[in-house]
Amino acid sequence: MNLKEYRQKRQFTRTPEPAGEEKSDGKTHFVVQRHQARNLHYDFRLEMAGVLRSWAVPKGVPLESGVRRLAVRVEDHPVEYLDFAGTIPEGEYGAGTVEIWDKGTFEINRAEIDLLEFTLNGEKLSGGYVLIHTGGKNWLLIKRKE
Numbered sequence: 567m568n569l570k571e572y573r574q575k576r577q578f579t580r581t582p583e584p585a586g587e588e589k590s591d592g593k594t595h596f597v598v599q600r601h602q603a604r605n606l607h608y609d610f611r612l613e614m615a616g617v618l619r620s621w622a623v624p625k626g627v628p629l630e631s632g633v634r635r636l637a638v639r640v641e642d643h644p645v646e647y648l649d650f651a652g653t654i655p656e657g658e659y660g661a662g663t664v665e666i667w668d669k670g671t672f673e674i675n676r677a678e679i680d681l682l683e684f685t686l687n688g689e690k691l692s693g694g695y696v697l698i699h700t701g702g703k704n705w706l707l708i709k710r711k712e
């Protein structure tokens with residue numbers, strides 16, 4: 567995992583987003599950003615291996631157990647993106663407004679190549695979730711039954 571694709575897509579002289587660096591402070595944070603781009607979506611990011619593994623979730627992270635939401639894997643983002651909110655200018659990648667919808671910590675319960683189980687401890691989101699890889703960039707994000 568690295569930030570090459572993230573950086574290639576952006577001009578840091580023009581966007582307020584952080585260029586970032588790959589690093590880890592041993593803590594595992596998550597963030598959900600509401601991104602009003604060409605299409606509204608929610609970006610779900612988990613701090614893993616020094617970067618934020620990221621998925622775009624068109625309908626948002628489910629609050630009720632059993633609900634399945636498409637989550638499209640996107641490029642890793644720098645850890646500094648946990649705190650990013652602002653406006654990405656017209657003409658730039660991801661142009662639009664980014665707001666922090668929820669943030670907190672998480673712990674991994676089970677990790678396999680195509681499956682990730684974790685527990686979120688956020689303000690809006692809490693409890694067990696699972697991400698299941700269904701092919702290509704597509705994953706399903708499901709809130710587990712307690």
Ligand code: MN
Pocket residue numbers: 601603607608609622660
């Ligand atoms: Mn986005």
